Amino acid sequence: NAGxxxxxxxxxxxxxxxxxxxxxxxxxxxxxxxxxxxxGMGLRLIYYSASEGTTxxxxxxxxxxxxxxxxxxxxxxxxxxxxxxxxxxxxxSSEARDNSPLHFGNGTRLTVT
Amino acid sequence: xxxxxxxxxxxxxxxxxxxxxTCNYTNYxxxxxxxxxxxxGRGPVFLxxxxxxxxxxxxxxxxxxxxxxxxxxxxxxTASQPADSxxxxxxxxxxxxxxxxxxxxxxxxxx
Numbered sequence: 001n002a003g004x005x006x007x008x009x010x011x012x013x014x015x016x017x018x019x020x021x022x023x024x025x026x027x028x029x030x031x032x033x034x035x036x037x038x039x040g041m042g043l044r045l046i047y048y049s050a051s052e053g054t055t056x057x058x059x060x061x062x063x064x065x066x067x068x069x070x071x072x073x074x075x076x077x078x079x080x081x082x083x084x085x086x087x088x089x090x091x092x093s094s095e096a097r098d099n100s101p102l103h104f105g106n107g108t109r110l111t112v113t
Numbered sequence: 114x115x116x117x118x119x120x121x122x123x124x125x126x127x128x129x130x131x132x133x134x135t136c137n138y139t140n141y142x143x144x145x146x147x148x149x150x151x152x153x154g155r156g157p158v159f160l161x162x163x164x165x166x167x168x169x170x171x172x173x174x175x176x177x178x179x180x181x182x183x184x185x186x187x188x189x190x191t192a193s194q195p196a197d198s199x200x201x202x203x204x205x206x207x208x209x210x211x212x213x214x215x216x217x218x219x220x221x222x223x224x
Contacts, residue, residue: 004156033211040121042202042216043157058211090156099145099164102204102212104156 002026006091006105013081013112021076021108023091029103030096032074034058034066036087037107043090049074051096081112116140117205119215127223132190134218136203139184143205146179146186151200151217160201161188193222 004025013019025032030051035043035058045058049068063085065077074093078085089108094100118137126132136146145164149157163170163179163186170177176189190197200219204212 035214040216042117043204043214045211045213048211059213092156098206099147099162101147101159101162102149102157104158106154106156 004091004093004103004105006089006108008108009106010109011111013078013110015082015112017081018077018079019081019110020078021089021091021110022073023075023105024073025091025093025103026072027093027103028071029093030071031094031100032068033092033094033102034064034074034076035090035092036060037090038087046076046089078110081110083112086110086112117203117213117215119201119203119218121216121218123219123221125221125223126193128194130193132193132197132220132222134188134201134220136186136188136215137184138205141184141205141207142181143207145206146177147204147212148175148177148186148188149202149204149214151202157202157214190220193220195222195224198222 007022033048034046047066049055052071092102092104116139147162148160151157161177163177174191178187200217202217204214207213
């Protein structure tokens with residue numbers, strides 16, 4: 001039982017390059033989330049998926065796209081990376097009910113030069 | 114504007130003492146509040162949830178209070194240990210169907 005698995009752990013991109021961050025959970029959770037974490041700013045929600053087949057924008061969606069491939073997998077795509085997207089990206093999952101705790105992966109550290 | 118505030122300065126305490134961390138919020142009326150622990154290089158880990166109709170919640174050496182009038186939650190670790198050193202995040206239900214997090218307070222417990 002691995003919980004939430006994110007790949008890759010580290011990535012360096014040049015400005016304008018694209019990449020997809022992968023996330024998979026094995027807890028049969030309906031809801032999945034992508035957050036970014038920057039020093040002094042806490043975790044900010046990029047996108048979330050309340051259930052398979054649905055996605056919604058969070059607080060900072062610009063420059064990102066997501067795909068809920070199936071119940072297990074939720075990917076985050078940067079089409080044209082910018083230095084402002086240098087951050088640590090966390091994927092999380094939870095059960096569908098409102099007060100469910102989030103289960104986080106260990107993050108992808110992305111640097112855009 | 115809506116805000117969640119946690120003390121950005123690190124809290125340094127001696128082993129065995131009680132650590133108290135604060136989470137203040139404005140312009141929200143959350144139905145519940147959660148606390149997470151985050152170690153360097155790792156994702157946050159859920160610790161406790163407290164609902165708006167609960168004044169206090171305990172789990173082993175952890176205690177959380179929730180004052181909806183003051184718009185504040187306090188997180189206490191009693192008999193603190195060096196292994197408790199980490200960053201602690203509060204998170205609120207802000208009606209967005211996803212949690213909104215504070216920026217966290219780093220706790221350092223000195224042996």
